[in-house]
Amino acid sequence: MAPIVLCLPGNVSAFRVTLALLLLLSLLLHPISAGHDYHDALRKSILFFEGQRSGKLPPDQRLKWRRDSALHDGSTAGVDLTGGYYDAGDNIKFGFPMAFTTTLLAWSVIDFGRTMGSELKNTVRAVKWGTDYLLKATAVPDVVFVQVGDPYSDHNCWERPEDMDTSRAVYKIDKNHPGSDVAGETAAALAAASIVFRSRDPAYSRLLLNRAVRVFEFADRHRGAYSASLRSAVCPFYCDVNGFQDELLWGAAWLHKASRRRVYREYIVRNEVVLRAGDTINEFGWDNKHAGINVLISKEVLMGKADYFHSFKQNADEFICSILPGLSHPQVQYSPGGLIFKPGGSNMQHVTSLSFLLLAYSNYLSHANKVVPCVQTSASPAFLKQLAKRQVDYILGDNPLMMSYMVGYGARYPQRIHHRGSSLPSVQVHPAHIGCKAGSRYFLSPNPNPNLLVGAVVGGPNSSDAFPDSRPFFQESEPTTYINAPLIILLIIMYSSSNPNGYNKYASEQLHHHDGPPTGIPVSSSTEPYFSTSHDQDSHSHSHHPYSHSQVPPHLRPRAPVPWSSGLCDCFSDPKNCCITCWCPCITFGQIAEIVDKGSTSCGASGALYTLITCVTGCPCFYSCFYRSKMRQQYALEESPCNDCLLHCFCEFCALCQEYRHLQSRGFDMAIGWHGNIEERNREVAMTPVPPVVEQGMSRDK
Numbered sequence: 001m002a003p004i005v006l007c008l009p010g011n012v013s014a015f016r017v018t019l020a021l022l023l024l025l026s027l028l029l030h031p032i033s034a035g036h037d038y039h040d041a042l043r044k045s046i047l048f049f050e051g052q053r054s055g056k057l058p059p060d061q062r063l064k065w066r067r068d069s070a071l072h073d074g075s076t077a078g079v080d081l082t083g084g085y086y087d088a089g090d091n092i093k094f095g096f097p098m099a100f101t102t103t104l105l106a107w108s109v110i111d112f113g114r115t116m117g118s119e120l121k122n123t124v125r126a127v128k129w130g131t132d133y134l135l136k137a138t139a140v141p142d143v144v145f146v147q148v149g150d151p152y153s154d155h156n157c158w159e160r161p162e163d164m165d166t167s168r169a170v171y172k173i174d175k176n177h178p179g180s181d182v183a184g185e186t187a188a189a190l191a192a193a194s195i196v197f198r199s200r201d202p203a204y205s206r207l208l209l210n211r212a213v214r215v216f217e218f219a220d221r222h223r224g225a226y227s228a229s230l231r232s233a234v235c236p237f238y239c240d241v242n243g244f245q246d247e248l249l250w251g252a253a254w255l256h257k258a259s260r261r262r263v264y265r266e267y268i269v270r271n272e273v274v275l276r277a278g279d280t281i282n283e284f285g286w287d288n289k290h291a292g293i294n295v296l297i298s299k300e301v302l303m304g305k306a307d308y309f310h311s312f313k314q315n316a317d318e319f320i321c322s323i324l325p326g327l328s329h330p331q332v333q334y335s336p337g338g339l340i341f342k343p344g345g346s347n348m349q350h351v352t353s354l355s356f357l358l359l360a361y362s363n364y365l366s367h368a369n370k371v372v373p374c375v376q377t378s379a380s381p382a383f384l385k386q387l388a389k390r391q392v393d394y395i396l397g398d399n400p401l402m403m404s405y406m407v408g409y410g411a412r413y414p415q416r417i418h419h420r421g422s423s424l425p426s427v428q429v430h431p432a433h434i435g436c437k438a439g440s441r442y443f444l445s446p447n448p449n450p451n452l453l454v455g456a457v458v459g460g461p462n463s464s465d466a467f468p469d470s471r472p473f474f475q476e477s478e479p480t481t482y483i484n485a486p487l488i489i490l491l492i493i494m495y496s497s498s499n500p501n502g503y504n505k506y507a508s509e510q511l512h513h514h515d516g517p518p519t520g521i522p523v524s525s526s527t528e529p530y531f532s533t534s535h536d537q538d539s540h541s542h543s544h545h546p547y548s549h550s551q552v553p554p555h556l557r558p559r560a561p562v563p564w565s566s567g568l569c570d571c572f573s574d575p576k577n578c579c580i581t582c583w584c585p586c587i588t589f590g591q592i593a594e595i596v597d598k599g600s601t602s603c604g605a606s607g608a609l610y611t612l613i614t615c616v617t618g619c620p621c622f623y624s625c626f627y628r629s630k631m632r633q634q635y636a637l638e639e640s641p642c643n644d645c646l647l648h649c650f651c652e653f654c655a656l657c658q659e660y661r662h663l664q665s666r667g668f669d670m671a672i673g674w675h676g677n678i679e680e681r682n683r684e685v686a687m688t689p690v691p692p693v694v695e696q697g698m699s700r701d702k
């Protein structure tokens with residue numbers, strides 16, 4: 001600054017101009033979007049989990065204002081249930097979201113541990129804090145302790161966890177009170193964590209895997225939702241609204257990844273339809289695993305290792321297409337400031353979990369050199385990454401309020417989060433007990449919280465980007481473990497792709513770890529972990545890649561539709577089908593409909609409805625053309641030579657024959673229906689050699 005003063009003494013307006021130019025220059029050199037310190041945000045978001053710890057804190061606890069709490073949890077049931085995490089701003093240990101959080105933390109280490117740098121060990125510790133508790137909760141065979149603490153008495157108090165004197169009732173599921181949801185998720189968490197500890201602590205890893213196997217068997221054998229028998233304790237807090245089917249598939253998917261046992265692969269293929277893998281696929285959270293299952297399993301499809309899971313990739317593609325912005329009927333809304341918004345409270349959980357899937361899928365796609373074919377467009381991995389980055393940057397402060405929604409990050413962040421421990425004075429400052437109702441004045445106080453829960457990300461702004469920063473507005477101001485868990489992966493990737501040297505620096509330290517299962521994608525095996533172009537034709541220059549970051553504007557590319565396997569008028573290439581279709585189109589139509597509906601309607605039922613519509617209206621084409629559209633969407637086929645309904649009305653037989661032949665070309669035996677084809681694939685699966693399994697993992701726990 002000195003030279004300016006020397007050159008321009010007294011000339012105030014020239015001084016201002018120069019200052020403005022300098023400011024502009026510094027902005028150009030440090031664009032705002034590059035201003036986020038993702039590594040700092042990553043470090044903080046992991047630190048948050050230490051603030052949520054329950055039980056006896058270890059000597060290396062970094063968040064010092066917290067102390068030991070809930071040291072007698074489980075004693076009323078004669079078991080040890082100390083430890084684990086409080087789910088949010090209260091002092092209850094809810095097993096369902098805790099298991100989900102642990103699964104995601106483990107997933108982040110499995111896929112991205114090598115790029116976490118110095119934060120790897122803290123994340124592994126965060127996983128272990130969860131699994132140590134889950135092992136206690138599953139120590140008794142065919143029982144899972146799913147919750148500690150009576151949520152009503154807890155929610156009526158504003159007390160530090162260290163002071164807690166409300167009921168620590170223990171809730172469990174067993175053979176007569178099943179809970180496949182929470183048990184399936186617990187099995188998933190244990191299985192995922194067993195991969196994390198495979199090389200770090202083999203004995204612990206085996207213990208986790210054995211336990212996961214046992215808990216999954218229990219979940220599958222005694223099916224049901226835990227909110228049926230525990231309704232008054234778990235609802236409306238963590239009620240299983242979505243059903244337990246997704247957790248069974250999710251648990252099997254993680255067990256398959258962890259054990260490589262054929263039985264889990266067969267379980268997934270066999271139960272895909274029964275357990276509704278394709279349902280409500282634009283959701284991912286503690287209650288709904290559908291989109292996560294599809295993305296997780298697609299990784300293997302994209303690696304060309306598991307073609308029998310192809311439908312999961314189709315589901316994952318559909319999920320990605322459903323959350324892209326700018327669609328005429330978007331299933332996911334965006335706030336004016338650009339934040340993903342789903343109504344229902346604690347919106348940020350959707351932001352981080354959906355962005356996490358966008359990014360994980362983008363990573364798998366770019367390794368396979370693929371794009372997502374949507375109906376009118378296709379989305380490149382670079383585009384998906386950019387979408388996710390936009391969400392992360394919003395959370396860190398690029399939003400209309402210029403507010404970071406992570407406590408302790410940036411210049412402006414929430415001061416009055418809905419969190420008991422953070423808002424009450426710490427034990428060190430105020431050693432005396434603060435009772436249930438005595439805490440109310442801290443809850444209602446307009447003052448900022450005295451203890452920083454560093455790294456906590458709150459529920460976030462409402463759909464118009466407004467944020468009250470007030471404790472009573474818990475939907476906006478409460479942090480939760482399952483908001484932060486997916487965010488960790490987002491921050492790792494943002495960090496490592498904004499700073500390739502960061503990866504180099506830590507890579508050598510981590511090379512001896514082998515986290516991924518044998519078929520895993522070697523994520524981050526290059527110096528530029530995210531946009532790996534090792535599969536590209538031209539790996540020297542990103543700008544030559546058709547979907548590179550530099551060429552694709554933040555906009556969807558027009559899709560390149562796939563042509564049909566045969567022409568419309570090639571009916572006579574299959575005379576038998578041609579004759580059957582001419583004689584009784586209902587048969588061909590029924591066969592097509594069964595496959596397109598993935599077995600949820602039968603050939604007979606669709607054929608009969610088709611016949612009925614023919615008899616009543618004489619125009620079955622309006623029914624059958626709907627299936628052509630659905631099929632085109634599934635296979636990204638071109639709409640040719642004209643509109644689906646026009647085509648069906650013009651030549652019903654030609655259209656049906658063409659669809660039939662196309663499904664045949666995709667490997668379906670049209671004579672045996674959807675379930676026949678699945679069984680056929682199961683048999684093929686059973687005959688293909690499987691990679692060696694982890695032998696120790698197979699023995700049952702005592």
Ligand SMILES: *[C@@H]1O[C@H](CO)[C@@H](O)[C@H](O)[C@H]1NC(C)=O
Pocket residue numbers: 462463464465466467468
């Ligand atoms: C969001 O919050 C602001 C301020 O509290 C309020 O004025 C606005 O109406 C809210 N928007 C919605 C959609 O609820």
